[in-house]
Amino acid sequence: MEPVVKVENLSKKFGEFIATNAISFEVNKGEIFGFLGANGAGKTTAMRMLSGLLTPSSGQAFVAGFDVATQAELVKKNIGYMSQKFSLYEDLTIQENIEFYGGIYGLSRQEIKDRSKGIVDKFQLASVKNKLVKTIPLGWKQKLAFALALIHKPKVVFLDEPTGGVDPITRRQFWDLIYEAANDGVTIFITTHYMDEAEYCDRVSIMVDGLIKALGTPSELKKSFDVDSMDAVFQLLARGTANK
């Protein structure tokens, strides 16, 4: 299978500081790839390079078949992005947000119409679609932000701690949406600090000090570190201690 994300010896230096140190990995189509690491481990830098926001210092990365260093515009057309901040316009209505982001991604008027109907039907937003985003509950905003990250049918979607600050039930529902998208063939690239979420991923990488220290399925990782939870794996790698 052709990898959708292909990273080879990717590095980023800020002066003397090496934020990302020659990391390599591949992510396949429809895979849910967990990108873990403590704060400051270099996750965000790596993700910013993969989404075309930052130019690599050395190494190469291909996303959806395009080189992030030289074809950033094409990369951006083929990825979706959602951060913890759910960057919706709070003073626009749900419908206006859909039309705005659909328009920015170059969808035709008919496409925007069809997809906004799809989103509204799927999340049962018909009664609130003309309400300002700031008036709807956080859980809905999160789902809407995810739907908007997918509005242009990207090949890869980057989720940067998408479930921060929401309750466990909403989080669980959100993961149902992630599975659904992955089943449709969208590659999911997700960072999280919740170790139960790491268990939901197909494969997980753990970054420590700019390096990828572990990479594999959750069960492989647990087996190789001889612990029974991803939390213990993470503690061992990121903090050098395990609470068994």
Place this chain on the structure above:
Amino acid sequence: MRNIFILVRKEFLQIFRNRQLLPFMTVLPVIQVILLTFAANYEIKNLRLGIWDLDQSTSAQQLIHKFTGAKFFQEKALISNQKKADELLMKDEVDLVLVIPKDFEKAIHSSNNPAIQFQINALNNAKAGIVQNYASAITQDFLNEKRGNSTLLASPKIIPITNYWYNPTLNYKTIMLPGIVAEVMTLIIILICALNVVREREIGTIEQLNVTPLKKHEFILGKLIPFWVIGHFIFWAGIALGKIFFNIPMVGSLGLLELFLAIFLFVPLGIGLFISTAVETQQQALFTSFFFIILFILMCGLFTPVETMPDWAQYINQLNPLKYFVEVNRLILLKGSGLKEIYPFIAKMIIYGIGINLLAIWRFKKTN
């Protein structure tokens, strides 16, 4: 093109929905223009007059009548010694002590020049200057009447007749209003442009737009165009207000004024954009904007003439966009200057606009 249209549409949706910003852009300018136009007035009435008459003659009485008869002075106190005069001046109870010396009447009728003294309260030096002018004028007037033809014939002198061109009645509202409109508009445009971009960064939507195929120049144009339109609205609403309420003259071509405005607006927009790239938060944007706005307003020539500033200040003032606008306003509206006279200003604004916007775009690309 389509992307810019989408951004502009989004911007207007947000602007018209913003309960704080909308009055800031519509009602406040109107209030400011009307209030400032009435308030910024150099005419001073009801000045308080202290009288110290040592002569007690008919002529002295006539002079005092001349003072109190004019609308500018009101008799406040009769004074009989210097101590009292000092006290009233110190306590800020009188603006002027008129001292008429002994033998004042005699001096008038002789060939000697009569001496009288003004003791002026100079707590506010601008006011003191005006008091002196009024008092001298009244006294001169009085002497001319008093000596009448006899002395005039005996010693002919030059009497200048003053004619104030372009504003014959020295109407302050005529001078102030267009300048105030320009000033209020520039202030608002710098502020809303800077605040708006910083706000998008604070809430994270800029980051979101950065991962879309949207180009940086499209984003920037999507920001500048709505405020460019709003600047037009504020300016022409202010000028219309001036025409209706104060009947300000419009001697020159309004089309030419519009041409200047259309180019000028890119300068405050560029300054706002530049400020937004230099700060982190809306609060910082506000304070940085105020720093520049206050300098621009105080040095634009509306409140003190640019020509009286020291050379180095005039040199710095070349960077003050308001200075040009105030001048062009007067040239077109009061004097009726045409393209030939306005052309150098337009050229300067084109250079300034391109310069500041390139700088802002360069910084914007680095920071976002």
